[in-house]
Amino acid sequence: MIKIGRVTVSLEQREVYVEDRLLQVGSRAFDILELLIRAEGQTVTKDEILRHVWPKSVVEENNIHVQLSAVRKIFGADSQVIRTISGRGYRLTIPVVTHEPVGSCATAPAEQTVAASLNGLPVCHAPLIGRDEAIADITRALKGAPIVTLLGPGGIGKTQLGIAVARSIAAAAGMDVCFITLASVDNAQSVVGTVAAALGVGRADGDIPLQSLVAAIRGRKLLVLLDNCEHVIESAATVCETLVQASADLRILATSREPLRTRDEKFYWVAPLETPEVHASAQEILACSSVRMFLAQMNALNTVVEHDRGSLEMVATICRRLDGVPLALELAAARAAVFGIRKLVSELDDRFQCLTGGRRTAPARQQSLEAALDWSYQLLSVTERVVLQRLGVFAVRFSLEAACAVAACGKLSRNEVTEAIVGLASKCFLMTTFDSKTKEYFLLETAREYALRKLYESDEADEVLARQATCLAPDYEQPYGRVFGVAALGVEPLIEAVAGR
Ligand SMILES: Nc1ncnc2c1ncn2[C@@H]1O[C@H](COP(=O)(O)OP(=O)(O)OP(=O)(O)O)[C@@H](O)[C@H]1O
Ligand SMILES: [Mg+2]
Incomplete structure (x- = not known):
C-alpha cells in the first residue's frame, strides 16, 4: 500500500481509498496516478502520459486535463498535491510513503476479502463514472437504515451503483455480500426460492418457508444486494421486511423502479449523470460525467471523438437530449461508433428506431431504448x-x-x-x-x-x-x-x- 496524505493506493489491486472508503477511479485516471507515484516527485511530462495512457491512439492534450482533474478530485482539498509544471508536465508535491496495510480497509489483503465475501457480486471491469458522491451517500444511508432502495428509471445505473456500494462496504467494513437478482423471476412465489438459493438454503424452484431464510441470515453480518425488485415488488417487500426484523446485522440494498414501501426503508433516487448546459464551454462539457461516459464508451469502441468546438457541442447535445441516462448513452455510443456523432444527433427525434444495438449479453430489457421503457410500461x-x-x-x-x-x-x-x-x-x-x-x-x-x-x-x-x-x-x-x-x-x-x- 502507498500513502499520499489521506489517500491510500494499492498499485497491485488498482484501488484507491480515502480514509478507508474505496473510491471509483477511472482506469486512465489511475494510470496517470500510477505514473506520478512511480516518478517519486520527479516531473512526468505530457508526452510520457500520452504514451503510457493512450499507447495506441492519438489523442488531444485535453484528454490529459480531463483525467488529471479526476486524479485531483481524489485528493479533495489537498488538490495541490499535484503541481502543474508549466509547459512540461506534472509532479507530486508530497512524499509517497510505502507501508503495510493498516486499518479496516486493509486488515486483510483485498483479494482475500473479495474471495471471502463478495458472493455472486459481478465484477465490474470498467469504472463507474460520476458516482463517487452517490456511493458515499448510500453507504452512509445503510449505516442508519436496514433497507435502502435505489430508485430510478431503466438504465439509469441502479445495478452498477449497487454493486459499487456493495464492493466498497465489503472492503471497508468486512461485511459479507450476497448478490441476488430477481430480474428473471417471473412470479411472486419464486422470490423466496430465489433468495433461499442465493443464501445457500434451498433450490430456486423449491417450496421454501420464509422462516428458513430467517435461520440462514441470523447472526451473519451480511449485506444483501437485491436487484430488480419492481416486477415482484410485493413479495420482495415481504421478504425484505421479514429478514431485517429478524436480524439487526442484516442490511439490504435493493434496486427497483418503484419503492418497496417497507418499514424502516430509505429511498435513494439515482440521478442521471450530469449533462452540460446549453452554452457550456469546452472544459465544462468535458467535465460533465455524462460526456465522460459517452467518450469512454466511444473510446472502448476504438472511436476517437475530436475535441473541437463543433464535435463537443454535438456530444453535449446527445448527452443532454438522452437525459444523461447511462444505458441510453451506451446505446448511442454504439450507434455513433458506426455512423458518427453528426448522424446520431440528427436521429435523436427517432431515438427508439436507432438506439437498438445493445450488448448481446445484456438482458433483453437493455437491448434497446424502447425495451427499457417497455419493461416499466408493462408494470x-x-x-x-x-x-x-x-x-x-x-x-x-x-x-x-x-x-x-x-x-x-x-x-x-x-x-x-x-x-x-x-x-x-x-x-x-x-x-x-x-x-x-x-x-x-x-x-x-x-x-x-x-x-x-x-x-x-x-x-x-x-x-x-x-x-x-x-x-x-x-x-x-x-x-x-x-x-x-x-x-x-x-x-x-x-x-x-x-x-x-
Ligand atoms: N456511472 C456509470 N458509468 C459508466 N457506465 C454506467 C454507469 N451507470 C451505468 N452504466 C452502464 O449503463 C448500463 C445500465 O446500467 P444499469 O444496468 O446499472 O441500469 P439499471 O438502472 O440497473 O437498469 P434496469 O432498471 O434495467 O435494471 C450498464 O451497461 C452499465 O454498465
Ligand atoms: Mg438493474
Whole structure:
C-alpha cells in the first residue's frame, strides 16, 4: 500500500481509498496516478502520459486535463498535491510513503476479502463514472437504515451503483455480500426460492418457508444486494421486511423502479449523470460525467471523438437530449461508433428506431431504448398508461392542476388522474421537482417521446392536443408555442426547455 496524505493506493489491486472508503477511479485516471507515484516527485511530462495512457491512439492534450482533474478530485482539498509544471508536465508535491496495510480497509489483503465475501457480486471491469458522491451517500444511508432502495428509471445505473456500494462496504467494513437478482423471476412465489438459493438454503424452484431464510441470515453480518425488485415488488417487500426484523446485522440494498414501501426503508433516487448546459464551454462539457461516459464508451469502441468546438457541442447535445441516462448513452455510443456523432444527433427525434444495438449479453430489457421503457410500461395500470400518454403533450414542467386539466377527460376523473400521477412518479416515469413550494412534474425527454408515441398510436391524440391547447393556452403561449409534438416542437426549444428546468 502507498500513502499520499489521506489517500491510500494499492498499485497491485488498482484501488484507491480515502480514509478507508474505496473510491471509483477511472482506469486512465489511475494510470496517470500510477505514473506520478512511480516518478517519486520527479516531473512526468505530457508526452510520457500520452504514451503510457493512450499507447495506441492519438489523442488531444485535453484528454490529459480531463483525467488529471479526476486524479485531483481524489485528493479533495489537498488538490495541490499535484503541481502543474508549466509547459512540461506534472509532479507530486508530497512524499509517497510505502507501508503495510493498516486499518479496516486493509486488515486483510483485498483479494482475500473479495474471495471471502463478495458472493455472486459481478465484477465490474470498467469504472463507474460520476458516482463517487452517490456511493458515499448510500453507504452512509445503510449505516442508519436496514433497507435502502435505489430508485430510478431503466438504465439509469441502479445495478452498477449497487454493486459499487456493495464492493466498497465489503472492503471497508468486512461485511459479507450476497448478490441476488430477481430480474428473471417471473412470479411472486419464486422470490423466496430465489433468495433461499442465493443464501445457500434451498433450490430456486423449491417450496421454501420464509422462516428458513430467517435461520440462514441470523447472526451473519451480511449485506444483501437485491436487484430488480419492481416486477415482484410485493413479495420482495415481504421478504425484505421479514429478514431485517429478524436480524439487526442484516442490511439490504435493493434496486427497483418503484419503492418497496417497507418499514424502516430509505429511498435513494439515482440521478442521471450530469449533462452540460446549453452554452457550456469546452472544459465544462468535458467535465460533465455524462460526456465522460459517452467518450469512454466511444473510446472502448476504438472511436476517437475530436475535441473541437463543433464535435463537443454535438456530444453535449446527445448527452443532454438522452437525459444523461447511462444505458441510453451506451446505446448511442454504439450507434455513433458506426455512423458518427453528426448522424446520431440528427436521429435523436427517432431515438427508439436507432438506439437498438445493445450488448448481446445484456438482458433483453437493455437491448434497446424502447425495451427499457417497455419493461416499466408493462408494470403500469391501465389508468396510469392512459394518463402517461396524455401527459406526453407537456414539453416543460407542469403542475397537478395543469395535468388534471389536460388528462381528466373521457372516463377519467380528476381523482383518478391524481392517483395515476402519484403512481407514475413512484414508478419513475414522472420526475418531480424538489425545490418548489408547489410540486411540479416533468417527463425526461425519452419518457416524453415514449408517451407521445403511445398517444399517437391511440385514437385520442387530436382530442388531447386540442384540450392542451385550449385549457392551457395562456400559460404556454411563450416561448414554446401551443401545439406540442416532437415535430412541432423541434430540437432547440426542447433543449432549452430541459436546460431551463
Ligand atoms: N456511472 C456509470 N458509468 C459508466 N457506465 C454506467 C454507469 N451507470 C451505468 N452504466 C452502464 O449503463 C448500463 C445500465 O446500467 P444499469 O444496468 O446499472 O441500469 P439499471 O438502472 O440497473 O437498469 P434496469 O432498471 O434495467 O435494471 C450498464 O451497461 C452499465 O454498465
Ligand atoms: Mg438493474
